[in-house]
Amino acid sequence: xxxxxxxxxxxxxxxxxxxxxxxxxxxxxxxxxxxxxxxxxxxxxxxxxxxxxxxxxxxxxxxxxxxxxxxxxxxxxxxxxxxxxxxxxxxxxxxxxxxxxxxxxxxxxxxxxxxxxxxxxxxxxxxxxxxxxxxxxxxxxxxxxxxxxxxxxxxxxxxxxxxxxxxxxxxxxxxxxxxxxx
Numbered sequence: 672x673x674x675x676x677x678x679x680x681x682x683x684x685x686x687x688x689x690x691x692x693x694x695x696x697x698x699x700x701x702x703x704x705x706x707x708x709x710x711x712x713x714x715x716x717x718x719x720x721x722x723x724x725x726x727x728x729x730x731x732x733x734x735x736x737x738x739x740x741x742x743x744x745x746x747x748x749x750x751x752x753x754x755x756x757x758x759x760x761x762x763x764x765x766x767x768x769x770x771x772x773x774x775x776x777x778x779x780x781x782x783x784x785x786x787x788x789x790x791x792x793x794x795x796x797x798x799x800x801x802x803x804x805x806x807x808x809x810x811x812x813x814x815x816x817x818x819x820x821x822x823x824x825x826x827x828x829x830x831x832x833x834x835x836x837x838x839x840x841x842x843x844x845x846x847x848x849x850x851x852x853x
Contacts, residue, residue, distance in 0.1 A: 673849035674822050679719045681848060682822060689829045689841055697832045708824055713817050722815040733809055738779035740805035740813075745790075746774045748801075752794075762793035 674682065686705070690698055709715065749759050760770035763786050772780050787799040798820045803813040826845075830838050 673845060673853070674826050675819055676849050676852040678852065681852075685841075685845060685848065686825060686829055688844070689833065692837055692841075693832060701829060701832060704828055705825060708821055711817060711821055713814060714821050717814055717818050719818055722811050722818060733812075734781060735779050736806045736808040737803065737812070738781055739776050740807075741782070741802050742774050742776040742779055743805040744802040746776070748794075749774075763789050 677685070690701055693701065745759065748754075749756065756770055756774070757767055759765075760767050763770065763773075765773065765786070769782075772778075773782055773786070787802065790796060790802070791799045800813070800816045800820045803816050806813050830841065833841060
């Protein structure tokens with residue numbers, strides 16, 4: 672959450688600070704990883720600061736748009752990968768009936784966010800961002816999810832390459848910096 676609050680320039684500055692702690696091999700490996708991740712379709716075109724929700728958000732309209740997108744995307748995913756509804760239900764930890772309800776785009780119903788995590792793990796997905804791709808009333812939310820996925824992946828990979836003491840110090844710097852934007 673705190674990484675998500677940082678403006679782009681500050682986020683990039685933190686990555687620069689972290690990579691200056693690396694040896695040459697890690698610098699090169701991270702630069703390659705970063706270039707590949709930042710090439711994610713739709714990421715480069717984003718104005719991150721314009722993606723935050725409005726001060727007043729119609730949660731009912733947002734939820735309807737979100738769960739409709741999940742329904743459309745789940746059905747498309749199932750068909751693209753030639754999976755049965757039974758298999759989808761099993762991986763997501765739902766009954767066959769519940770899965771049928773989840774796929775009904777005409778009557779979107781709220782489901783636990785745990786389903787997204789189960790989909791990611793059960794189908795070995797790199798991300799579950801695509802399940803928001805069909806949002807029509809709030810398309811900026813999908814763009815925000817793309818940006819969040821890229822940022823999360825970058826910061827996790829960047830920190831992974833540090834020693835424990837360095838991780839602790841960098842985490843403290845991130846915490847302090849993010850406090851200015853909360």
